[in-house]
């Protein structure tokens with residue numbers, strides 16, 4: 001993020017804090033149909049046109065640094081194998097043997113020189129090429145060159161592995177757009193995993209994600225943590241091309257309440273003070289949310305497990321602490337963050353039950369919750385307007401409020 005953008009976001013925070021009503025040109029947002037959270041048909045459209053055609057985060061590359069390191073990954077309901085080649089390139093393959101479809105690898109992770117299918121021992125190189133076929137003479141038509149493992153797109157950004165089931169996907173850096181430059185100051189590639197936790201939640205993945213796209217609820221749901229740390233009225237919502245977004249919320253500083261003020265708090269010195277004064281949470285479409293803090297922070301990933309279930313995966317990364325024990329700071333940070341998540345989750349399964357009850361028509365989204373609406377608009381753009389059933393569509397209204405438009409207008 002350039003200095004002028006920081007200044008601009010600070011100005012917007014100031015405006016939001018002082019305003020008596022939404023900015024005058026902002027339209028009331030139409031309802032988001034409740035069926036988008038409960039319909040099997042819509043869920044299938046999301047799976048087919050959004051989740052399997054987007055870059056999604058498959059964790060850190062810390063455990064895949066050496067040639068031959070591999071790990072299985074199955075969050076999209078498709079068994080993938082991530083493996084580092086002799087050429088240092090990390091690749092993603094379907095973990096599906098080209099002989100008769102058995103999983104090539106059974107162990108969750110490991111290191112190997114050759115990927116040998118555990119059914120009839122067809123073997124593949126780390127680049128996926130078919131190397132060996134027992135009794136090859138019995139396959140007179142076999143063209144080994146055309147029978148390598150099927151590949152998915154795979155790339156790394158800041159130590160995070162991303163995969164995209166679409167082989168023709170645009171480059172990851174283009175997909176992430178403005179987030180790449182904005183988050184360059186974090187030096188993600190130098191961070192180290194400090195904790196990983198998963199939560200299984202009986203709600204649609206979007207119900208869970210919505211709870212992290214606004215701060216309207218924090219005084220009600222989080223009165224002893226996020227509610228006292230942040231000034232929910234002083235929050236700037238930045239909508240970005242591609243469905244991504246940013247929410248910068250001013251911290252209530254000088255009371256020792258915020259993580260950056262805790263004794264012994266780690267610090268990422270390359271991050272500007274903007275991130276110490278404000279909680280800056282990013283959403284990378286379609287399912288990654290991260291409140292980026294100079295102390296270290298989690299990324300939250302929301303994985304659908306069917307229409308009414310999801311898994312929230314929290315991966316916490318921190319500045320490298322060397323050979324010693326994990327800094328004591330994390331003994332304070334992690335329980336507080338976990339408490340925030342637990343408070344959010346209390347609500348989510350009951351919301352899903354309500355949405356399915358027939359007693360709910362649609363979500364009424366207010367001005368400060370507009371990142372949720374922006375996400376839904378992008379989902380429809382990806383699915384394609386003609387495919388979304390009329391009763392489940394959201395109207396496209398927020399494009400004029402995309403951040404670059406505001407920036408240009410201000411110039």
Ligand code: FES
Pocket residue numbers: 097098099100101102117118119120121122
């Ligand atoms: S299915 Fe893999 S070798 Fe037969």
Ligand SMILES: [Fe+2]
Pocket residue numbers: 211212217218221222340344
């Ligand atoms: Fe919350």
